[in-house]
Amino acid sequence: MKPQLINGIHHVTAMADDAQKNLDFYTGILGLRMVKKTVNFDAPDVYHFYYGNETGSPGTIMTFFPFAGMAKGRHGKGQMTVTSFSAPAESLDYWLARLKKFNINFTGPHQRFDDEMFISLQDAHGLALELVFNKSDLRPGFTYGQIPLEYSVKGFHGAVLSEDNSDRTAKLLLETMDHKLIAEKGNLKRFSASGVPGDFIDVLNTPEAARGLGGSGTIHHLAFATADDVSQLEIREKLLSKGHQVTEVLDRQYFHSIYFREPGGVLFEVATNPPGFAIDEHPSKLGEALKLPQWYEPMRDKIENALEKVELKPEKFS
Numbered sequence: 001m002k003p004q005l006i007n008g009i010h011h012v013t014a015m016a017d018d019a020q021k022n023l024d025f026y027t028g029i030l031g032l033r034m035v036k037k038t039v040n041f042d043a044p045d046v047y048h049f050y051y052g053n054e055t056g057s058p059g060t061i062m063t064f065f066p067f068a069g070m071a072k073g074r075h076g077k078g079q080m081t082v083t084s085f086s087a088p089a090e091s092l093d094y095w096l097a098r099l100k101k102f103n104i105n106f107t108g109p110h111q112r113f114d115d116e117m118f119i120s121l122q123d124a125h126g127l128a129l130e131l132v133f134n135k136s137d138l139r140p141g142f143t144y145g146q147i148p149l150e151y152s153v154k155g156f157h158g159a160v161l162s163e164d165n166s167d168r169t170a171k172l173l174l175e176t177m178d179h180k181l182i183a184e185k186g187n188l189k190r191f192s193a194s195g196v197p198g199d200f201i202d203v204l205n206t207p208e209a210a211r212g213l214g215g216s217g218t219i220h221h222l223a224f225a226t227a228d229d230v231s232q233l234e235i236r237e238k239l240l241s242k243g244h245q246v247t248e249v250l251d252r253q254y255f256h257s258i259y260f261r262e263p264g265g266v267l268f269e270v271a272t273n274p275p276g277f278a279i280d281e282h283p284s285k286l287g288e289a290l291k292l293p294q295w296y297e298p299m300r301d302k303i304e305n306a307l308e309k310v311e312l313k314p315e316k317f318s
């Protein structure tokens with residue numbers, strides 16, 4: 001059988017306002033590791049924060065462009081509207097108590113499909129998140145110490161896309177992007193390239209919804225994982241042959257990327273698994289220093305001075 005070109009989710013990138021609030025929520029409350037602190041390569045006066053498990057494995061990477069004062073966006077169709085994280089099944093009570101303790105509003109537990117238990121919450125910017133309590137997620141998780149490792153978030157569970165016409169998105173996932181339909185209920189269809197937690201794409205048919213608008217608290221794009229540069233060029237050709245408008249390959253330092261819009265308007269990316277976050281700092285030091293691509297190094301002082309000072313202090317959220 002031909003190897004798959006798409007293996008699952010690589011990362012999710014979202015918009016946020018205050019940088020410190022963003023750092024506190026994702027490292028402090030959720031307990032993810034900051035695996036890279038860099039800048040937006042197209043606008044180096046804005047940070048680019050990457051969070052994930054210990055190594056920042058594909059399927060665990062949530063990234064933000066925090067920009068103070070950014071106007072709030074609106075959730076709606078044509079967007080990825082929910083980012084789901086996976087936690088161990090036995091951690092439900094722990095997370096209910098933890099969210100209460102830090103005054104994070106949530107609803108649930110809710111149930112989806114036959115036996116999926118989850119709670120819905122919002123991050124510090126209004127981005128819709130879920131914690132899904134999985135019995136079968138074998139990934140290691142990560143802790144700074146403030147959350148017991150056995151209750152830690154393991155990475156993504158999946159993504160929810162809200163669509164005006166979900167059939168078009170389904171066709172792209174099934175026919176071009178190596179996904180299979182694995183569950184279906186009402187107006188919700190679940191697709192996956194790997195079949196395991198981390199890679200679920202839930203497509204919601206919501207023609208009656210208003211269109212989403214970009215801004216703080218909304219997703220910018222959803223990136224799918226491909227094995228390497230060769231498979232990336234193959235999927236690029238395949239997408240072009242089906243009439244999608246795909247960018248050239250862009251060097252994002254930690255992976256290589258192509259971008260295109262799926263038929264409902266959600267921005268998709270396909271990113272290579274290598275080289276990863278250890279390319280420019282030691283695995284034990286990930287996220288501690290401001291890393292710049294070499295073409296910005298000559299401007300380091302100017303760039304650092306223009307950025308808001310932030311502090312990594314997850315232990316404050318014990």
Ligand code: ZN
Nearest residue numbers: 013221223269
């Ligand atoms: Zn991306």
